[in-house]
Amino acid sequence: HGSRGAQAAVGARALSSGTEWFPSVHPIKFAGPDSKDPLSFKHYNASQVVMGKTMADWCRFSVCWWHSFRAAGADPFGSPTIARAWDDGTETIENATRRVDAAFEFFVKLGVPFYTFHDVDVTPLGRDLAEFNANFDRMQEVLAAKQAETGVQLLWGTANLFSHPRYMNGGMTSPDFGVFARAGAPGRKAMTGTHELG
Template identity: 45%
Template sequence: MSTGFFDGITQVTFEGADSTNPMAFRHYNPDEVVMGKRMEDHLRFAVAWWHSFAWEGGDPFGGQTFERPWYPQDSMENARTKADVAFEMFQILGVPFYCWHDADIRPETGNFADNLATLNEITDYMADKQAATGVKCLWGTANMFSHRRWMAGAATNPDPDVFAFAAATVKSCIDATQKLGGENYVLWGGREGYETLLNTDLKQELDHLGRFLNMVVDYKHKIGFKGTILVEPKPQEPSKHQYDYDAATCIGFLRKYGLEGEVKLNLEQGHAILAGHSFEHEVAVAAAEGMFGSIDMNRNDYQSGWDTDQFPNNVPEVALAYYHILRAGGFETGGTNFDARLRRQSLDPGDLIAAHVGAMDICARGLKAAAAMLEDRGLEDALSERYAGWREPQAQAMLDSDLEEISRRVLDANTNPEPRSGKQEVLENYLNRFV
C-alpha cells in the first residue's frame, strides 16, 4: 500500500549496463549467478533505518534541512508513519533486509519503562510489516550515544546506574531483535572511550566493558537467540578515543575477555578510513582471525576528517573489499548494510531511492570484479609465487627450530639473500583489468 511519500516512483528493476534510467539497476541483477550463488544471496543488502529515515539533514554547523511527514520524531503515530514509508522503500528497492537502532524506530520518552513500551509496540508493528512484505531484519542495536545520559559512556560509565540502564536497554533490544527474526545483534560503543585520561580509569572501564559483553553473550544463549553478536570498530568521533579503535584492537579485546568464539565484527568503510586503514585491510584482518561478520558499506570524504557516511561510489575499493569477503567464504549471517546518508541538500524522496540504486550497482560491479579475480586466480598465483620458499621442507622445519640452530644454518650455507620485487604496480594494473 502506497504511503504517498514516493508518489510517481515505481519498483526499481534491472535494465542492464546500457540503461540511462537513474531509477533502474544497471549492474545489480538479484537473480544473476556469481560463483554458483545468486547475486542477492551474495550481497544480502540492507537499508539502515537511522540515516535513511531518522536523520534530519544536520551537520556539525547546521541543523535540520529535511522535511518528512514523520517529523518531529516524538510520537508513536509518527513512528508508525516512518515504518510505513520504510517498508514501502524496501519494496521499491527490492532489498531483502533492514537494520535499526531502538532510538530511531521509537520516540525517546526519557525513562526506561516508557522506552520499553514504545519499543515493544513499534516492533510488533514492524513484525506485521515483515510478514506482509517478506523483508527481514539483518540486525538490531541500541543507541547508547545520543542521549545526554550516555555522555560518559554506557558499559564504561563511571556511574553504575548508567551501566544498569545500558544493560536493561541492550536486553530489550536483543529481545526485540529476536522477535523480528534478526540474524545478528550489533554493539557499537559510540561513547565507550574517553575525552581525557585526567578523569579516566582505563583498566576499570575496559574490565566493565568486557563483563558487559559477556553478559550479552550469556543472555543470548539463555533465550536461545540464534543470531551472531557483532561489535563495530571505530577509532574516534564522538569520543576522542574509543576502545573499539579498529579490527585488530577489537580482536585483541575479545580474546582478552574470552569472547573470540562468541563475537564477530561488523566493519564500516568510513570507520576504517578514520582509523588510518583501508576497508579491505579491516576485512582481511577480521577474516584472518575468523571473526569477520558483516559490513556497513559507505565511504568518507577524503578531504574531511570526520565521518561523512556517504554512499559508495568507488568500484576498485569496493571490489577489493568483496574480494576478501569472498575469499573468506562470503557472508554467513551478515550482509551489506548501507549505513549511508544523503547529502543535506538532497531533499527529495527520489534522491533517497537514487542513492541506494547507485550504491547497489557499485556493490554489484565490485562483487562481479572480485569474483572474476578469484576465478582468474591472478592475485592468488602471485601470492603463491611470493611465498613459495616457505613450502620448502627446510623452511618449514625452521619454524620448529630455535635461534641458535637457525644461526648455524645461515653460517654453514653462507646465506646472503637478495631482495625480490613485490610487483605492486603489476598487481595494481591487474586489478584495473577487472574494474
C-alpha cells in the same frame, strides 16, 4: 532467513498503510548497463548466478534506518536541513508508525531484502524507561506486521547507547554505575526484541 527467499518475497504483497509516500518512484529493477533510467540497477541483478550463488545471496543489501529515515541533515555548525513528509517531528507512536509505513514502502521499491535499526530509530523515547519499553513493544508489533506483509526482514538491530547525553562517557563502558545500569536495560530489550523479529 535466507536472502534468496527474502529477495523473492520483496514486493510480492501490496502495502496496506493506504498512503504512498514515494508515488513517483517505481520499483527499482535490473535494466542492464545501457539503461538510461536513473532508477534502475545497471549491474546488480539479484537473480544472476555468480560462482554458484545468486547476487542476492552474495550481497545481503539492507537499508539502515538511521541514515535513511532519521538523520536530520544537520552538521556541527547548522540546523537540520531534511524535512520528510511522513515525519512530523513528534515522539509519538502515530509518527513512528508513519515512519515505518514510509520505510517499508522504500524498502519494497528498492527491492532490498533487509533493513537495520537502532532502537531509538523506530521507537519514541517516552518519559522514562517503562514508557520506552512499552513503546518498543508496540513498535516491534508494527515492524513484525510490516515484515510479514512485505517479506522484508530485519538483518540486525541494536540499542543506541551513544546519542543521549547520559552516554557522554559511554554506555556499557561508563564509569558511572547508574548510566551503566540504564544502558543495560535498553541493550537487553533490543537483544530480545530483535531476536523475536528474526
